[in-house]
Amino acid sequence: MRFLLDAEQRGFAASLDALLSAADVPAVIRSRAAGDDAPLRALWRRLADVGVFALAVPETYGGTGLLPVELVLSCVELGRHGMPGPLAETFAASTLLESVGQTALLPGVASGQVILSLAAEGGYAADPDLADAVLRVGEGKAPLRQSLDPARRVGLPEDAIAVESGAERATGLAALCTAALALGTGRHLLAATVEYARTRTQFGTPIGGFQAVKHRLADVLLQLDFAEPLLYGAAVALQDALPSAGSDIAAAKAACGEAGYAAARAALQLHGAIGYTDEFDLSLWIRRARVLRNAWGTPSACRRRVLAGRIDG
Amino acid sequence: MSLRIVVCVKYVPDATGDRRFADDNTTDRDSVDGLLSELDEYGVEQALKIAEASGDAEVTVLTVGPDDAKDALRKALSMGADKAVHVNDDDIHGTDVIGTSAILAKAIEKTGFDLVVCGMASTDGTMGVIPALLSERLGVPQVTLLSEVGVEGGTVKGRRDGDAATELLEASLPAVVSVTDQSGEARYPSFKGIMAAKKKPVESLDLDDLGIEADEVGLAGAWTAVDSATARPARTAGTIVKDEGEGGKQLAEFLASQKFI
Structure with a gap:
């Protein structure tokens, strides 16, 4: 078992670091907090251009197939730079789209056009107002609320798609x-x-x-x-x-x-x-x-x- | 026939590191991490854009440098270049810009080219004359310091923004161009690009392969010699004006005494 990241993985992390360092993420967070999601969506698409959102999308839909190690190193960089938005939820939900018959969304997820969210059983979805599709495990609905994180809102819309398996x-x-x-x-x-x-x-x-x-x-x-x-x-x-x-x-x-x-x-x-x-x-x-x-x-x-x-x- | 583009790139010490000279007054490339010169990333970006626009082009990245310089090639390949040429020979150590241009010209001729793309200068030597020297050695036109560039038919066209004027320039291919840091942000290597780069060919050449004698290059063959180098003196502490009612006046007096106002 290999415990060290290889040159390609380190290179990918460095590429993300360079992109995000030049992107002024705090301004993106503040825009989102103030109700303007355009900068977040623009940065989301740029991250997709370097392949971040393809990492949990099957190959037939423009992705790489699920690569957990690359996802983790991407998320470490995204977290380090403060990238807002439903990142973990988009990655997780994109592995469920096939099972809920929403494969048409997958190419858009990989290309950064489609943002997803996912609610755990008995929980809320992160940033459902930003997401183009919300999936839910279990039942329920909840109005939109502001999170402690100024760039984050939580809630569970009525039209959330129920997850049956996986x-x-x-x-x-x-x-x-x-x-x-x-x-x-x-x-x-x-x-x-x-x-x-x-x-x-x-x-x-x-x-x-x-x-x-x-x-x-x-x-x-x-x-x-x-x-x-x-x-x-x-x-x-x-x-x-x-x-x-x-x-x-x-x-x-x-x-x-x-x-x-x-x-x-x-x-x-x-x-x-x-x-x-x-x-x-x-x-x-x-x-x-x-x-x-x-x-x-x-x-x-x-x-x-x-x-x-x-x-x- | 496809458009053959060669991009000259350099592996330079990271400008954010503590750069210094080695004992022989050459650039110390061991004590500081190296990377693909930022100014050359613009060259790679423009070459890739021209290649994408043409639909039938091959981009080769070329570097002259020690073993580590392959990292610069790898980066350019992961950005999207098709293949790489690495000229590496112990006798090249200490080569000046004249010698470097001779090596690059031979390697470019050996590779075959329709268009040579360079950055505006290296971030270590900052000579900025390689494009002109290459144009002379290759016997082709040069269109340098472009902030916009494109290829139409057999012609390269571009815009050079000067202080006093903006020039629209063009030259028939084959030609040498250089692009500035205003030409457009260089792309970041994508995951797929990085994985694809692993499989792209990197050709290694030495001086023998290029038919260059060791004494034409290196420290001994250099037209310029660095006798000595002195570190820039540390910045001295500034003057602090304490405002006790007269602060503004004192500030104005200081600026006037330095002829700033």
Whole structure:
């Protein structure tokens, strides 16, 4: 089993990094928050141009077939750069379109013209107002509400398409992608906080020089670094359809969600008052981390799933 | 017959890294990560656009450089170029722009070409004269520093935006063109492009293959010699004007004393 990304995978991550670095994602988030989705849709299509949304679309419909490892490394980059929109939901829902007889949408998903969302059983769909089609596992409807994340709204429209089969694998994929987004979010929060600790001075010295600050940052790094192998391990388990895939994904989701959230807490505290400021871009990542921690499996639900896997297996 | 486009690209030290000279006053290519020169990405992009518009074209990327330089070729291939040529020979170390143009010209002739596309300059040497030297060596017209370029029939046409005037230029093929950083954002390699690049051919050539003698190139063959290099002095601390009611005046006096106002 290979645990290191190969040159092509690293090259793809670098390509996404370059594209997103040049894209001014915070402006895209703020536009979406203000009700203008055009910049988000434009960036979504550019991501599709480099092949991001083809990664969960079958080959016959313009995709590559499901590639969990490439999806995970894409989501880490997307999370790191703060890309808004129902990313995990689009990836997961695109694996269900065949089973619900909506294959006509698949080429559009791959080309970035079609955005999807997906609601878990008893849950909401992320950004149903943005999605061209919403799928639901289970019953229900719910009005549109604003999430803590300013770029995100949740709800469940009446015309959502009911999923009959394949729901477990798709929700697993959504959890895996969300875990990767959370890890990427945490990576950015840590990097930004380290940079701030280098430049912000107090008592005549950069605050990064104080041991208490260093330890706080080191703890976050440890949490992120320890979560990452679980994430890629789960991607490989899903790719190889291992029986442990479900609990592996749960373990990754718990670890990445908690690590991303820990990064947000540390970022907020170490930035001091500025971290609370709406105008400061970092706040966009801080709020995202909280949302991603609970989406597609709260840490405690994921831990229960891991324990159940242990007992069953 | 298909349009044969050769794009000259360079593998350069990352400009965001701590670039320095090696002991022999050549560019230190070991201590800093390298990459495909950003300015050459514009050349690759325009070549691919011309190829897409023509529908029947083959884009070859060509570089002269050490082993690592194949990364630059790989990047260009993943953007969509069809094949690559890598001229690599220990004797090339230290070659100046005159020698480099001689090597490139031989390699371009060997590959066969209708159009040669270059960036406006490398981001390390920043000479910017390779297109002109290639035009002389290949005996074909040059149309340089274009911010818009296209091929129609047997003619390459383009627009050069100068400070005082905008020129519309054209030349009959075969020709050499160079494009600026205003020619349009270079595409990002797609997943499919990256996977396809693995299977694209990269031809390796050395000086013998091109019929070039070692003493014509390299440090010894260079027309220019770097005697010494001095690091730019560190920036000195600026003057801080503390506003105690007279801040604006002091600021104006400082600017006047430096002849800014």
